[in-house]
Amino acid sequence: MLRITNLTKTYGNKNAVDNLSLHIQKGEIFGFIGHNGAGKTTTLKAICGILQFEKGEIRIDGVSVAKDPIACKKMLAYIPDNPDLYTFMTGIQYLHFVADIYGVSADKRQEKIRHFADAFSLTQDLAQPIAAYSHGMKQKLAVISALIHEPKLILMDEPFVGLDPKAAHTLKEIMREFCKQGGAIFFSTHVLEVAEKLCDKVAIIKGGKLIKAGTMDEVKGDDSLEEVFLELENDHAESLT
Amino acid sequence: MLKALLKKQFAELLSAFAFRGGEKKRRKTGMLVLVGILMLYALAAMVYLMWVLSDSMCQVMLTIGKPWVYFAFMGTLAFGTGLIGSVFMTKSILYEAKDNDLLLSMPIPPKALLLVRMIALYAMAFLFTSIAFIPCIVRYFTLTTFSVLPLIFCILITLLLPLGVLAVSCLLGWLIAVLTARLPAKNLITTVLLIAFFIGYAVLVSNMNEVLTFIMTNGEALAQGFENPLLIVFRQMGLGATGDSIGMLIFVLLFAGVFALTYLLLSVTFLKTATMKKSGAKAKYVEKQSKSRSAVWAIFFKECTRYLKNPMILFNCGIGSVIGVVFAGVALFNTELCATIAHAPIYKGEVAVILTVILCFIAASNIISASSISLEGQNLWLLRSMPVSAMEIFGAKTAFHAAYTLIPLAPVTVLICVLLEIPVLMTVCAIITLICITLLCATLGLVINLKMPNLKWTNEMVAVKQSFSAVLAMFACWGVSLLVIGGYFWFGKYLYAELYLTLVSCLFFAVTALLWWWVYKRGTRVFESL
Numbered sequence: 209m210l211r212i213t214n215l216t217k218t219y220g221n222k223n224a225v226d227n228l229s230l231h232i233q234k235g236e237i238f239g240f241i242g243h244n245g246a247g248k249t250t251t252l253k254a255i256c257g258i259l260q261f262e263k264g265e266i267r268i269d270g271v272s273v274a275k276d277p278i279a280c281k282k283m284l285a286y287i288p289d290n291p292d293l294y295t296f297m298t299g300i301q302y303l304h305f306v307a308d309i310y311g312v313s314a315d316k317r318q319e320k321i322r323h324f325a326d327a328f329s330l331t332q333d334l335a336q337p338i339a340a341y342s343h344g345m346k347q348k349l350a351v352i353s354a355l356i357h358e359p360k361l362i363l364m365d366e367p368f369v370g371l372d373p374k375a376a377h378t379l380k381e382i383m384r385e386f387c388k389q390g391g392a393i394f395f396s397t398h399v400l401e402v403a404e405k406l407c408d409k410v411a412i413i414k415g416g417k418l419i420k421a422g423t424m425d426e427v428k429g430d431d432s433l434e435e436v437f438l439e440l441e442n443d444h445a446e447s448l449t
Numbered sequence: 450m451l452k453a454l455l456k457k458q459f460a461e462l463l464s465a466f467a468f469r470g471g472e473k474k475r476r477k478t479g480m481l482v483l484v485g486i487l488m489l490y491a492l493a494a495m496v497y498l499m500w501v502l503s504d505s506m507c508q509v510m511l512t513i514g515k516p517w518v519y520f521a522f523m524g525t526l527a528f529g530t531g532l533i534g535s536v537f538m539t540k541s542i543l544y545e546a547k548d549n550d551l552l553l554s555m556p557i558p559p560k561a562l563l564l565v566r567m568i569a570l571y572a573m574a575f576l577f578t579s580i581a582f583i584p585c586i587v588r589y590f591t592l593t594t595f596s597v598l599p600l601i602f603c604i605l606i607t608l609l610l611p612l613g614v615l616a617v618s619c620l621l622g623w624l625i626a627v628l629t630a631r632l633p634a635k636n637l638i639t640t641v642l643l644i645a646f647f648i649g650y651a652v653l654v655s656n657m658n659e660v661l662t663f664i665m666t667n668g669e670a671l672a673q674g675f676e677n678p679l680l681i682v683f684r685q686m687g688l689g690a691t692g693d694s695i696g697m698l699i700f701v702l703l704f705a706g707v708f709a710l711t712y713l714l715l716s717v718t719f720l721k722t723a724t725m726k727k728s729g730a731k732a733k734y735v736e737k738q739s740k741s742r743s744a745v746w747a748i749f750f751k752e753c754t755r756y757l758k759n760p761m762i763l764f765n766c767g768i769g770s771v772i773g774v775v776f777a778g779v780a781l782f783n784t785e786l787c788a789t790i791a792h793a794p795i796y797k798g799e800v801a802v803i804l805t806v807i808l809c810f811i812a813a814s815n816i817i818s819a820s821s822i823s824l825e826g827q828n829l830w831l832l833r834s835m836p837v838s839a840m841e842i843f844g845a846k847t848a849f850h851a852a853y854t855l856i857p858l859a860p861v862t863v864l865i866c867v868l869l870e871i872p873v874l875m876t877v878c879a880i881i882t883l884i885c886i887t888l889l890c891a892t893l894g895l896v897i898n899l900k901m902p903n904l905k906w907t908n909e910m911v912a913v914k915q916s917f918s919a920v921l922a923m924f925a926c927w928g929v930s931l932l933v934i935g936g937y938f939w940f941g942k943y944l945y946a947e948l949y950l951t952l953v954s955c956l957f958f959a960v961t962a963l964l965w966w967w968v969y970k971r972g973t974r975v976f977e978s979l
Contacts, residue, residue, distance in 0.1 A: 258833045260977060281836035292827035294751065296758045298732070304739055308747030309835045314739045322736065335732035 209392040215264035226416035239407035247416040248396040256286040285354035295339035310357035364395035503588040521687030527581035531614035534577035539622030574611035599692040748845035769814030787868040798946025813926030819894030823912040839973040850891035878950035885957035
């Protein structure tokens, strides 16, 4: 579904992402973990076509992001870490806007909005302007808007930040269901317990470089993901010095 | 702490001019010089206007031996200029900055935050009042014998005038903030207030000649007018400016007192007003059968919602359409004047060209597309992550600019052409020219904003009002309009008006096509790199 090959993104002289290669298959929830500034958000933004990159290739379902970004964007949905949505719109206007952009039919969108807004207990707030939404409500709206057009791949940057426990639980359920139906999810998180329970595969990145990737069992073995992550971080720091 | 806050406040103001918002890069020196030249030009034009007015007023008032009336009048004018220049920004700068939560969470006393924002507003008011008052002082001292005390008092008045402006605009800003938070139809109220203000302003400007002639010939009546208790402070200011110490003292006490009281009131209520939750009943969601639109229409309607839901933004970058409607209203109320022009022994084509230029100038006052990229701000990721091409986004943005301009201005053109009995073919040519200049201005604004975006604003008004791309687009579009009249008197008058307007339309169309070629080749890449 998503194949990243030797991706390199530089800011000035600094490699924010350095020769990164990953492969995410259909039906997989793929966790992406790393410390602040490790290059997670840069990678996610490069995949969804927000950031241009210097080297390497990103393919979504075989289509190159660099060569045909519009076709790739049609297949994916992106939820950023801080959902800055159009505050001048109401929630329902925003959902219709997204549905229009992705060409979702009137009936289909109605059904999706009803289903996901109820799941996230947001139905009663849909007529409110987004300016009046809390961070969590914006996050819920961003999630609903990502699901409305039935993407094949969802990219999420810290999706659980700001969500209440019930909404976080609902999101996890939706993520599992989405992948069960053949979709793929690539998401970054700092909450290692969530990654450990939710992900089929995980990748650890530091300083823009991939330091470990594989199935959860391959990466953590008998230890906890937290222990492995901290150990890998330290090893990598020592190898650099 | 105050110093740090002041630095932040002024850095925000200056960054709109000195930085390329999207890339955090400082503008090139050449561009900064161009900014400076444009600013100086605007400043010089306004100072010149005030100088001409000061010159005639001062001579009249010195002749009748009432120089204080001169200062009182010019002071009132400076006060009005300052108020117009700052009143619409006050509410948003004082209470609606996006960094409110951040700053209020820091150990900063709300009073200090208020003070810093008031200082920024003071600087803005000072700029406007000085434009009107400094030429007045200079003209007075070049026509009278120099003495130190009046000069000191005049300098003091120059410094205190913005304080009065600040007090009034802050009180109005506070009142609007409190009212709009409590009343449900806040956008409607703001729109009504803005239109009422604008109509009042238009009436005053259109009658300015009569007002000034009356003032010049009735110095005594003007002096009596300043006896009005509401204007007593300006009378004292006038007396103070001519060296009357008691008048000066009363003026200082009144202005400083009003400012101190305003600051006190605002500092007590600042935290509550800035964090006031908008009341009013929560809108209830009722599921309705929805319609689907194409992606370009969706972006077009998104632009409509953005601008139409914020009257302040629309008023600042879409004033042309409002002026156009007022212009039509004035024409309808002056049908006799229209008939006189229609039957005057002049070539109809000349009337048609002049009318077209006026309408082009009005259309060019709409600078919506020049802030349309900047206004995306932190939301830019949305469009960038969606499956729409940059060209579709640009198309929707310029289409909104064109629709907002042409929907009111095309009927206005027809109406005035009918009133002026302009032949049908000339009317058609005038409308085509209007359409072409609107498309040119929409594209030019987009190009300028792509080259000079400001995506890092903390208040939308900064992206619109203090944006260099908006200023540049406005001057450039006005310049294009002036070229039409310049070209007419240079060579166009030797042609039929229909032919001249057709040539102008073709030229505008060709330039627009060239600009779109640039947008397609380079603009899309610029957008992708933002």
